Structure formats: C-alpha cells, structure tokens
Amino acid sequence: MSERPSVMFVSRKWPPAMGGMETYSKELSDALRRYAEVETLALPGRSDGSVPGKGALLWFGLRAAIRLFCARSPAKITHVADMASWPLALCARIRSPRGRRVLSAHGTDVAYPLRGGAKGRIYGSYLRLGARCLGHVTVIANSEATAKAANRYGFHDTLVVPLAAEVTAGAPSSPGKSLLFSGRLVPRKGLAWFVREVLPLLPDTMTLDVAGTVWDTAEAAALDHPRVRHLGRLDQAELWCTYASAVCVIVPNIDVPNGEFEGFGLVALEAAAAGGIVLASHHSGLKEAVLDGQTGFHITPGDPRAWADKIMEIASWDDAQRSDFTGRAKDLCNRHFSWDRVATDTLSAYASPRAGGTA
Numbered sequence: 001m002s003e004r005p006s007v008m009f010v011s012r013k014w015p016p017a018m019g020g021m022e023t024y025s026k027e028l029s030d031a032l033r034r035y036a037e038v039e040t041l042a043l044p045g046r047s048d049g050s051v052p053g054k055g056a057l058l059w060f061g062l063r064a065a066i067r068l069f070c071a072r073s074p075a076k077i078t079h080v081a082d083m084a085s086w087p088l089a090l091c092a093r094i095r096s097p098r099g100r101r102v103l104s105a106h107g108t109d110v111a112y113p114l115r116g117g118a119k120g121r122i123y124g125s126y127l128r129l130g131a132r133c134l135g136h137v138t139v140i141a142n143s144e145a146t147a148k149a150a151n152r153y154g155f156h157d158t159l160v161v162p163l164a165a166e167v168t169a170g171a172p173s174s175p176g177k178s179l180l181f182s183g184r185l186v187p188r189k190g191l192a193w194f195v196r197e198v199l200p201l202l203p204d205t206m207t208l209d210v211a212g213t214v215w216d217t218a219e220a221a222a223l224d225h226p227r228v229r230h231l232g233r234l235d236q237a238e239l240w241c242t243y244a245s246a247v248c249v250i251v252p253n254i255d256v257p258n259g260e261f262e263g264f265g266l267v268a269l270e271a272a273a274a275g276g277i278v279l280a281s282h283h284s285g286l287k288e289a290v291l292d293g294q295t296g297f298h299i300t301p302g303d304p305r306a307w308a309d310k311i312m313e314i315a316s317w318d319d320a321q322r323s324d325f326t327g328r329a330k331d332l333c334n335r336h337f338s339w340d341r342v343a344t345d346t347l348s349a350y351a352s353p354r355a356g357g358t359a
Contacts, residue, residue, distance in 0.1 A: 005350065007032060008074075010041045010064055010088050011081035012057060017045020018233065019184075020266040021106050024142075024163060025081045031343035039075065041067060049213075049233050065091045074099055077350050083109040083139075083150070084123075086130035093134060100350060101134060105141040105158070107263020107285060110149040114259040127153035138352040142264040143285035149261075157352060161345040162288050163264050165273040167334045168240045175322070178229070179311065180246035180276070182211040182239065182267050185219040188260045190252035190281070194307070195222040198252070201308035206315070209246065211239060243276035244326075248314045251280035251290075254302050265289040272296050273333040275326045277314055279307070295329045295337075 009032070011025035022045065032038045043060040045051050052060070068078065068091040078092035079102045089101045113124030131137075131154030139158045141147035147158040183189050191210065199208060204227070211231045214220040223230045234242060243249055249271040253262050261284035268280045268289045278296030280286045290296040300306045317325075 004036050005077055005347075006037045006039075006075040007077045007079055007350075008039050008041060008068070008071075008092070009079045009081065010068070010085065012043045012060055012085055013051075013082060014042040014044045016047055016049055017051045018049040019051075020163070020264065021082060021109075023266060024104070024106070027164065027166075027339045028081075028342055028346065031339040032346065034340070035343060035347055036077075061085070061088070064088050068092045069095050071095055076100060077102065079346075079350075080104070082106060083127060083130070086127075086134060089137060090130075090133050101137045102346075102350060103134075103137060103139050103155070105139050105146050105150045105155075105263075107142070107146055107261060110146060110153070111260045111263070113153075116258055124153065127155075131155050138349055140346060140349050143288045145261055145284040145287075146263045159345075159349045159352065160288075161342055161349065162337065163266055163269060164337045164339040164342045165266065165270040165333060166339075167273045167330050168244075168275065175247045176245050177205055178207045178209045178246055180209050180211065180242055180249045180271075181252075182243070182249065182271070183251075184212055184215045185210075185222075186215045187219060188253055188256045188262065189219075190254040190301075192219045192222040193254050193302070194250060194252045195225050195228060197304040198307045198311075199225065199227060201304060202311060206247070206311075208250075209242065211242060239270075240274040243271040243274040246276055248311060249276040249278045250307075250311075251278065251286060252299075252301070252307065253281040253283045253286060255283075262286055268296060269333065269337055272329045273337065275330060277322065277325060277329075279310055279314070291332065291336075294332055 009029045013021035013025050015022050015026055029038055029040050041064050074096035077100045080089045081104045083105050113120045139150050139155045140161050141158050142163050147160050150158050181191050207227045209229050209231055211234045251268045264285040268278050271278050272295040279299050280290045281301035282298035283301045292298040
C-alpha cells in the first residue's frame with residue numbers, strides 16, 4: 001500500500017476503562033496515525049475505570065452498525081478491535097464488499113466458551129457463525145495461544161502481533177520488601193494459589209501488595225491474609241512506581257479446570273518496561289509477553305518451590321545487579337515491544353490477501 005490507507009478503527013474497549021484491551025485500542029490507533037488516515041469509533045469506559053454497562057454497549061453497537069452500514073465514503077480498511085464485535089465487520093462488508101476487514105483477538109474474547117454452561121456454548125456458536133458470515137477476514141492475535149483458539153472457531157487467517165508497553169524513566173534501584181501482583185482478581189491469574197502455596201514459603205518479613213479490582217469472590221478471600229495489602233486501583237503513574245519498587249512483580253497464572261488462558265499478559269510487559277523484575281508463569285500468552293532471562297523470568301506454573309526459590313534469589317540481588325538487569329530489560333522493551341512496531345506489523349496484516357477487498 002503505497003499511499004496512506006484509510007482505516008476505521010472500531011472498539012468497545014476504551015479508556016478511561018482500565019485493561020489490556022483498552023490499552024491496546026488506544027495505543028494502537030494512536031500509533032497507526034503515523035502511517036494511515038485513522039478514524040476511531042469507540043465507546044469510552046466509566047470515569048472510575050470500569051467498563052460501560054450493558055445498555056451503553058447495546059447502544060454503541062447499534063450506532064456503530066448504522067455508521068458503518070450507511071457510510072458515504074467507507075474506509076478501505078475496517079479494523080474491529082475484538083472478536084465479540086464481529087457483526088460490525090459484517091456491516092462494513094455489506095456496505096463495501098471490496099474493503100478489507102480485520103479483527104483483533106485477545107484472550108478472553110476467544111477463551112470465554114471454555115467457561116462452559118449455556119453462555120459459553122452460545123458464545124462459541126456465535127464465533128463460528130462469525131467465521132462463516134464474514135468471508136475473507138484477517139484475525140490479528142496477540143499470541144500463539146490466542147491464534148490457536150481463534151482457529152478452533154473457523155478463523156484460519158490468523159497473524160500473531162505481540163503487544164507493547166511504554167518504557168518509563170526514573171525507576172529506583174533499591175526495592176522495598178514487598179512483592180507485587182497487579183491485575184484483575186480471577187482464578188486463572190493465580191493470586192489465591194500464590195497466597196496459599198507460595199507466600200508461606202517466604203520469610204515472614206516479605207509481604208505482598210495487590211493492585212487490582214475484584215472480579216471473583218473466591219480470589220478476593222486472599223486479600224484477608226495478614227501479609228497481603230490491597231492497594232485497589234492505581235493510576236498509571238502510581239502503578240509504574242509500584243512496579244519498580246517491588247522486590248519483584250509476580251504473574252503466577254495457573255491451569256484452571258475449564259482451560260481458560262491468558263491471551264498475552266500485558267501487565268508482565270508493562271512491569272518490565274517500568275523497571276520491575278517480572279516473574280511470570282511459563283503459560284499461554286505469557287510465554288511471549290516475557291523474554292526469559294531478558295525482560296523477566298519464566299517460572300513453572302503451579303510449582304510453589306520454584307516460585308519461592310526464584311523470589312529469594314531476586315531478593316538477594318544488590319543494587320548493581322538490579323540496575324543492570326532492569327536497564328537491559330527496559331532497553332529491549334524499547335526496541336522490540338514498542339507500539340510503533342505493533343503499528344507496522346498491523347499495517348502488514350492489513351495487506352493480507354485474505355483480509356478481503358482490493359485496498
């Protein structure tokens with residue numbers, strides 16, 4: 001594509017709501033503007049960082065469908081930023097059969113059927129219907145694990161584009177005495193498992209800070225442990241400082257019975273880019289979010305002793321060792337995990353022959 005392509009970027013996940021999909025939508029659409037004419041059609045989250053309600057979602061879907069279906073001059077490329085919103089790509093196809101259509105695939109929006117029950121089965125059928133209705137469409141997955149999940153529902157043109165994180169300056173070289181867990185409290189992220197199985201193996205003086213929101217009551221029970229402090233939701237600047245000042249940032253994802261998985265694990269990448277030392281399960285999308293020994297360390301999921309031993313090793317590092325590791329990790333994040341790289345990889349995906357159209 002020699003001239004700047006026109007892109008309609010559609011997302012129901014948008015700041016000030018907090019989450020990996022929201023960060024992806026905002027940062028990618030901004031980075032794409034360096035190379036393309038980008039118009040965004042987005043649904044902002046609530047001011048407290050939570051996602052919009054069901055009524056707002058339905059109203060946004062209706063308005064977006066009308067906008068795409070009735071566009072006077074349709075964009076050459078319609079990029080719908082999550083799989084659940086595939087009907088909006090269908091509206092673009094009906095309005096402009098020669099246009100290109102691209103979907104983004106994250107973790108939850110292709111792993112949801114694994115939760116089982118009527119809702120899971122219906123959603124799985126809904127994704128399969130989308131694969132049949134959309135015709136030529138390219139799916140941009142954030143990891144190999146996500147790409148494989150999309151393939152299971154009939155989306156066969158999948159390209160993997162790992163995510164990115166902003167590198168921040170001014171990380172302290174001397175940590176406090178606390179570990180940090182950041183993210184939503186759901187079973188697959190392993191907080192309750194870590195508190196139950198790993199924390200007792202660590203010195204009594206070592207505590208765990210938790211920055212995140214409660215999504216599961218069973219996981220929330222871990223916050224009652226006397227060595228756990230719940231920080232709640234932190235703004236971005238506070239979170240960056242907390243990443244850097246922790247002994248290490250833990251991302252202890254575990255296998256769960258229904259098979260749900262982490263699509264990428266943006267928190268692991270963001271923590272490394274902020275100067276934190278990341279320990280992450282060698283699990284699903286985290287395998288690509290963390291470069292072992294370079295931006296963090298992979299730990300065997302569900303192995304308490306392996307986690308405790310690595311934490312104690314990191315805790316024994318002096319300031320020079322920490323500074324050397326975090327400096328090299330941040331430099332690698334800056335070079336390899338940049339939003340500009342995500343944008344150029346995404347532009348290449350737009351040129352996929354299976355994305356439909358002739359743009």
